[in-house]
Amino acid sequence: MIVTLSFDVEHDCPPYLTTTRGMEEGLPRILDLLAEKRVKATFFFTAEMARRFPDLVKRVVDEGHELGSHNYNHERLDRLSRKEGEKAIRKSLEVLRQYDDVLSFRAPNLQLPDYYYPILEENGVLVDSSKATYKGYRGGVRLFGGVLEVPASTTSSVIRLPWRIQRIIHARLSEPRVYFAHPWEFVPMQKESIRWDCRFNTGDKALELLGQLIDQYKKQKARFLMIREYYGKYGKA
């Protein structure tokens, strides 16, 4: 069993809010939990969050996690011209590569038109994780030119569902199981005027459920892979 934990590190619940409680309170709690459980994950940062919270990027890298790009300031690539999109990707990589090698990318809102694969490749990205099985993508892990696609398996709110419900969903997912969440889900969002699915079980409960998910997979002797590690396994050597 292969499992991936990934986090899209951005301001709180884009495009609804502009606050950064997830950065201040959520991300440190995620990192504490992963350290306690001895599990490595991939953190797709927007360059804007990296610029504003450099100590958190350093912590991610120092603790052995993978740093990936989530574009510059959460611009949706399907809403930009190809040229503007390329510029945003390039600028984001430039900022993030001041901290570590960046080989992986996830497009905001998981919207990556296929013509971006060659652009990612030209910019040194080896693995993309912007397609989603729950959004209808059925290609599995495969190469698009030189870029390996590792699709996300479920939407992020699944891992905040009551355990008795989410365990049924997990059991039906094909492998590899690639989960993602956001730092802002680990601070209480119940009082914000945002979509209901962005609010329920946020805060302590989300952290508890993430811990439960990790424990469950550890019990099953799952292997936790960071996104870049798929390249050696499925992509070109």
Ligand SMILES: [Zn+2]
């Ligand atoms: Zn995002």
